[in-house]
Amino acid sequence: MALMRKRLSEFDIYRWTVSFLDRIKEVKTSQAEREHKKLEGRWKDKLFQDFLDAENRLLLLNYDGTLVPFSPDPDQAVQDAGMRRILKKLAAGSHTELVVPSGRSRKSLGSRLGNIDCGLVAEHGSWIKKDAVTDWQRLDRLSGNGIELLKPVFRDYEVRVPGSLIEEKEHGIAWHYRKADPELGRLRANELFDYLSEYLANTDFHVMQGNKVIEVRTSGVDKGHAVSSWLSMKTWDFILALGDDWTDEDLFKAVPSDSYTVKVSYGPSSARFYLESPQSIKKLLLKLSQLSP
Numbered sequence: 559m560a561l562m563r564k565r566l567s568e569f570d571i572y573r574w575t576v577s578f579l580d581r582i583k584e585v586k587t588s589q590a591e592r593e594h595k596k597l598e599g600r601w602k603d604k605l606f607q608d609f610l611d612a613e614n615r616l617l618l619l620n621y622d623g624t625l626v627p628f629s630p631d632p633d634q635a636v637q638d639a640g641m642r643r644i645l646k647k648l649a650a651g652s653h654t655e656l657v658v659p660s661g662r663s664r665k666s667l668g669s670r671l672g673n674i675d676c677g678l679v680a681e682h683g684s685w686i687k688k689d690a691v692t693d694w695q696r697l698d699r700l701s702g703n704g705i706e707l708l709k710p711v712f713r714d715y716e717v718r719v720p721g722s723l724i725e726e727k728e729h730g731i732a733w734h735y736r737k738a739d740p741e742l743g744r745l746r747a748n749e750l751f752d753y754l755s756e757y758l759a760n761t762d763f764h765v766m767q768g769n770k771v772i773e774v775r776t777s778g779v780d781k782g783h784a785v786s787s788w789l790s791m792k793t794w795d796f797i798l799a800l801g802d803d804w805t806d807e808d809l810f811k812a813v814p815s816d817s818y819t820v821k822v823s824y825g826p827s828s829a830r831f832y833l834e835s836p837q838s839i840k841k842l843l844l845k846l847s848q849l850s851p
């Protein structure tokens with residue numbers, strides 16, 4: 559904590575701005591990350607057949623950008639009636655466990671999916687809810703006042719990038735720039751990410767770059783860790799993991815390698831497959847719900 563406080567006191571806005579000019583760069587993608595292929599043709603047929611043949615199935619379905627299209631206003635992003643029916647049908651399937659890992663708060667996720675009998679993961683893994691009747695369970699450690707120390711930095715970005723906003727979570731803080739000018743937002747996000755990565759190194763915090771969001775959380779908290787209790791519940795014959803952004807990579811890495819991992823949109827990923835959009839995801843899930851016993 560003292561280390562972080564010292565670092566934060568050492569950099570001011572002028573240092574940030576000057577270094578910013580040297581620091582504009584895209585997030586480097588690891589060469590090690592494999593190419594993934596489109597989920598179609600025989601692979602899609604095999605997925606459907608494996609789903610049918612399985613005695614038990616685990617479905618890990620990210621929310622924003624996966625089950626619902628990405629929206630400039632997070633409050634507006636809600637599944638439509640069609641998707642609600644699909645999720646209900648899948649959740650009701652015998653020997654099928656449905657879990658929705660998300661960066662959303664407990665309240666926001668609960669209000670969207672509370673009437674569906676599924677597991678929930680909120681705030682990227684800080685909280686899990688095993689099923690409709692179990693209470694929320696907290697997985698992360700106390701953040702202390704570390705997040706408080708970071709607030710001025712996030713506020714500064716909120717001011718400097720019109721349209722962006724801070725979201726204070728129970729155990730983290732996020733800066734969203736969905737509504738900001740895309741180019742300015744992207745540049746500032748890369749800048750903020752680079753600095754926070756450097757200054758939070760070896761502290762109890764880590765920074766994540768999601769879809770139009772930069773977020774700081776306590777270390778050791780991610781979606782992969784959060785779903786481990788479901789993964790260890792039994793030997794699953796069929797696992798499907800769907801996600802759209804960087805934070806879902808932890809999910810893809812946590813599941814056994816023969817699982818069906820699908821990223822929304824083509825790009826570097828640990829996922830085996832990709833689909834173009836939440837609309838293609840909806841078609842896939844509709845078919846699974848029709849096959850669902």
Ligand SMILES: [Mg+2]
Nearest residue numbers: 620622623802
């Ligand atoms: Mg997402």
